[in-house]
Amino acid sequence: MKQMSDIFAAPVAQLGASTFTLGQLLLAGGALLFGLMVLLVAGLWRAARARAVAAAEAAQHAREAEARMVELTRAQAELQGRMGSIAEVFGNRQAELTRALSERLDGMSTRLGQSIHQQTKSTHENLAKLQERLAVIDTAQNNIQSLAGQVVQLQQILSNKQTRGAFGQSRMEAIIADGLPHGAYEFQATLSNGSRPDCVVKMPNDAPSLVIDAKFPLEAWNAIRAASEGEGGSPEARKGAEAAFRRDIDVHIRAISEKYLLTGETQDTAFMFVPSESIFAEIHENFENLVQRAHRARVVIVSPSLLMLSIQVIQAVLKDARMREQAHLIQAEVVRLMQDVGRLDERVRKLQTHFMQANRDIDQILTSTDKVTKRGEKIEALELGAGEAEKPAKDDNRLAPKPPAGEGGPGSGQLRLRVVDE
Structure with missing residues (x-):
């Protein structure tokens, strides 16, 4: 026992100047444990009380919710009754409204149908006219777009000497091939003097052919444009370029007149084709002396549009010549037709004679049948x-x-x- 007391009285810990024994520590731990147990019991009691209060409140809320549900059920029943009445009233009103709307819609549909039919007919006619006009406008627009694209790319294409001649030749060949029938023209034909023009148009009635040249000189023209548009251009440079342009055109005109105007073989006039409308307008506006010189040399400067117009005139002349050539064939066919009509008239008259003979034979047959019928009637009546x-x-x-x-x-x-x- 004494040993136990000694053990509890023995110091086991020291904090600062205070010394604590095992008994003091156990006593303090017991007191602390008792306090914890008291706190735990108090916490459990408060939790149980809180649960009881929460259960009471939940029960109160449940009773209130049940009362509200009963009230809502009663209100819903009343609302359903009212909604049924309103639905019935609205159904009657809707039926009346539907019937009135149906009658009005029928009348309106009839009037709209007539109006739409008339409007459709008028619209169809207007659309047909509009389509015709749009077709004309579309064709003109396509031509304008094609011409605009050609004008935009003209300078780039003509700046190359190798492609310049091919471009003018292709433009001229396209116009000739589109306007004249095959066989009425020949490209790169050889004349009796050995020269080879770009195109020869064969005229009707063994008339001399028309010569068209597409080798237009453009070096001096490009020099004029460079002197006018370049930053370092000057009036003296432009005058020099214009003089070179006049000289080149004059040389080209003389070459056409000397090589392509052959008496009895070609026409007295030849065409010098300019592959650009702007160059053609510039020549007639600022180089009138070149135009007069070309006329005196019996060389006509033509643009694509003028060449197209000339080809259309030649096409009309060729068509008239072909019609005149075929006139004797038409007369021969008319003579054969009259002979056929004469034979047909003769055969119809013979057929008419046969019909008249057949009618007489039928009349005689009818007379015989009448006599037979009368004799049969007499025999039947025993009058014979x-x-x-x-x-x-x-x-x-x-x-x-x-x-x-x-x-x-x-x-x-x-x-x-x-x-x-x-």
Whole structure:
């Protein structure tokens, strides 16, 4: 026992100047444990109380919610009744409104149908006219776009000497091929003097051919544009370029006049094709002396539009010549047609004679059938006597054979019949 007390009295810990024994520590731990137990019991009691309060509140809320549900159920029932009444009223009103709307829609549909039919007819006519106009506008627009693209790319294409001649040649060939039938023209044909123009148009009635040249010199023209548009351009440079341009055109005109105007083989006038409308306008506006010189040399400067117009005139002349060539064939066909009509008239008249003969034969057949019918009626009525039976008819072709002796003789009381051929 003393040992136990010594153990509890023995110091086990020191904090600062204070020394703590095992008994003090155990006592303090017991006191601390008791306090914790008290706190735990108090916490459990407060938790149980809080749960009880929460349960009471939940029960109160449940009773209130149940009361509210009952009230809501009653209100819902009343609302359903009212909604049924309103639905019935609205159904009647909707039926009336639907019927009125249907009648109005029927009348409106009829009027709209008539109006739409008239409007559709008018719209169709207007659209047809509009389509025709749009087709014309579309064609013109396509031509304008094509021409605009060609004008935009003209300077780039013509700046190359190798492609310049091919470009002018292709433009000219396209216009000629589109406007004239195959065989009415020839490209790169050789004349009697050995020269080879770009195109030769064959004229009708063995007339001399028309020569078209597409080798237009553009070096001096490009120099003029460079002197006018370049930063270092000057009036002296432009005058020099214009003089070179006049000289080149003059040389080209003389070459065309000397090489392509052959008496009896070509026309007295030749065409010098300019592949650009702007160059053509510039020449006629600022180089009038070149135009007059070309006229005196019997060389006509033409642009694509003027060449197209000239080709259309030549096409009309060729068509008229072909019609004149075919006139004698038409006359021969008309003569054959008249002969066929004469033979047809003769055959119709013969057929008419046959019909008239057939009508006369039918009339005679009808006369014979009438006589046969009358004699049959007499036989049926027993009006033909014995004496009459023995007399031959006036129009009989042969007599009927006599009956055997003792059978139907005169006075025998039997009726004899004679077969009569009408």
